Amino acid sequence: xxxxxxxxxxxxxxxxxxxxxxxxxxxxxxxxxxxxxxxxxxxxxxxxxxxxxxxxxxxxxxxxxxxxxxxxxxxxxxxxxxxxxxxxxxxxxxxxxxxxxxxxx
Amino acid sequence: xxxxxxxxxxxxxxxxxxxxxxxxxxxxxxxxxxxxxxxxxxxxxxxxxxxxxxxxxxxxxxxxxxxxxxxxxxxxxxxxxxxxxxxxxxxxxxxxxxxxxxxxxxxxxxxxxxxxxxxxxxxxxxxxxxxxxxxxxxxxxxxxxxxxxxxxxxxxxxxxxxxxxxxxxxxxxxxxxxxxxxxxxxxxxxxxxxxx
Numbered sequence: 120x121x122x123x124x125x126x127x128x129x130x131x132x133x134x135x136x137x138x139x140x141x142x143x144x145x146x147x148x149x150x151x152x153x154x155x156x157x158x159x160x161x162x163x164x165x166x167x168x169x170x171x172x173x174x175x176x177x178x179x180x181x182x183x184x185x186x187x188x189x190x191x192x193x194x195x196x197x198x199x200x201x202x203x204x205x206x207x208x209x210x211x212x213x214x215x216x217x218x219x220x221x222x223x224x
Numbered sequence: 225x226x227x228x229x230x231x232x233x234x235x236x237x238x239x240x241x242x243x244x245x246x247x248x249x250x251x252x253x254x255x256x257x258x259x260x261x262x263x264x265x266x267x268x269x270x271x272x273x274x275x276x277x278x279x280x281x282x283x284x285x286x287x288x289x290x291x292x293x294x295x296x297x298x299x300x301x302x303x304x305x306x307x308x309x310x311x312x313x314x315x316x317x318x319x320x321x322x323x324x325x326x327x328x329x330x331x332x333x334x335x336x337x338x339x340x341x342x343x344x345x346x347x348x349x350x351x352x353x354x355x356x357x358x359x360x361x362x363x364x365x366x367x368x369x370x371x372x373x374x375x376x377x378x379x380x381x382x383x384x385x386x387x388x389x390x391x392x393x394x395x396x397x398x399x400x401x402x403x404x405x406x407x408x409x410x411x412x413x414x415x416x417x418x419x420x
Contacts, residue, residue, distance in 0.1 A: 123230055123231055123232035124230045125229055125231075126228065126229035128243045128244035128245045129242070130242040130243060131237060131239060131242075132239045132240040132241075132242075133237060133239010133240060133241075134236075134237065135235060135237050136238075137236060137251065139232045145243065
């Protein structure tokens, strides 16, 4: 399955739906729904409600995240919003504000 | 990580996309796209959007209007429905297209408007005397049916016109004689009388 990349200068205002991994270097506002992995890079800005399998945050995310498998907020990552996931890791240096709900399966 | 933006096969985006880099679309997009670079619509890509872009290469399916700064290319596997405004448009053999193409609008903006010549320089052709035009018209109409008569007709016409002239002069003279005579008319009479 091919990898979708949203470049640095790109601004998407709307809804993204898909089955493949997505890498965000630019800006996305709206809603993201993926049956795969989402990677928000250092330069990436996401202002959206997110439903994914896995998410790794190196950049900025504002919005609620619902992950089926795992959420990782890396040391450069910043996030404001509510989290719902079975597995969560927040690295040292990361900034987070919001509610966490770790689903017991 | 490469800087090129790729929208993959299974991705569906509905909304606005803006950017300053190349965008390669293999999935689906609905909305508006505004790019200051090249948009590549790959074979598997489907776009339903109004597009403002520098260059577009269409190998997939596009429904919407394009306004391109440089060029629009529809490759041999490309399909498009919509209007195109661009200075350069390439439609390859095998491509499918339905819509309007406008390649002039950018040229119109850059080219200065031609000024109309001033009306004083326009010269009106000299008017011909009425009798002559009559004869030429008659000869033209007679030429269609009769080949020999025009010369005679001309003669007749000149005779006719002379007769008419004389008649008019006479009536004018009669009127002058009857009514009070001014000095200018007197002169005319003096000039015309010797002819008779």
